[in-house]
């Protein structure tokens with residue numbers, strides 16, 4: 001069946017529908033990972049967004065459900081150049097198309113993803129629609145597409161009640177704003193008992209449990225709309241308990257300290273972003289998925305200092321808080337999918353918990 005991708009600037013692409021035949025409006029971003037499409041589909045930070053995969057053949061190793069980053073995908077739609085109808089892998093549970101049907105994700109293939117990506121790069125991330133209906137008159141549709149906003153997604157993707165996983169020597173609270181599963185897994189691997197808390201939990205409820213450390217997770221949407229969570233983080237950061245934060249968590253910690261965030265033109269979404277540790281000069285390749293970034297000039301040098309920078313565009317990729325046991329990164333040390341270069345940061349968090357006077 002034919003499907004259409006309509007962008008807010010009026011561009012229309014014709015392709016072939018796969019997965020769910022549902023009409024969606026969302027923000028469109030491109031992802032440059034060559035593999036890891038399941039991890040992209042199941043990363044809750046993509047809630048409200050559709051993803052254009054720049055690698056031209058997607059689905060060739062099928063889907064292994066164990067590798068999902070959340071129990072259900074929140075992504076809006078998937079755009080590929082060519083879908084591999086039959087995937088091949090010894091761990092495969094199903095093909096990508098079946099996964100999209102089961103999870104109600106509309107897909108479109110046969111799109112010139114290179115052209116579309118160049119448009120997003122030039123014009124910035126755009127809203128669009130995926131539909132199987134051909135609309136002759138698109139003026140009203142385009143107004144609807146333009147009006148779409150990614151909002152309120154954290155409360156849809158966070159867990160409903162607290163739960164605990166792992167056994168071990170350190171007790172960690174993971175504040176879940178739409179957390180990828182591999183964050184908790186990395187902690188459990190390092191002998192942590194991890195209690196995952198909904199984003200609506202108060203700081204007091206977390207602090208009364210006497211944790212060795214607190215993790216702030218990734219998550220969808222504009223960080224500046226998470227006003228209630230930012231207020232709770234202001235309390236958590238005064239407790240002296242070591243805190244490590246990833247992506248949305250990193251942005252929320254910055255906002256809790258009075259710094260500002262802004263939207264990038266087309267964000268960083270991929271598994272090949274170089275980041276530089278400013279204290280050693282060493283560059284690591286990282287997995288990234290973010291549209292927003294902490295505004296460099298708003299970081300108060302009495303409170304914090306830049307820790308990592310993106311080598312491509314020099315944007316802030318990590319912040320160290322002075323005389324505090326707080327470190328935050330914009331990229332994903334838990335990888336999934338992507339390189340494990342920065343998984344050592346979880347070891348650093350373990351060290352922070354072992355030596356609480358480390359700061």
Ligand SMILES: NC(=O)CC[C@H](N)C(=O)O
Pocket residue numbers: 045217218219220221222223246247248249289290291292293
């Ligand atoms: N992966 C994330 O946590 C993304 C953070 C935020 N939603 C952004 O787009 O920048």
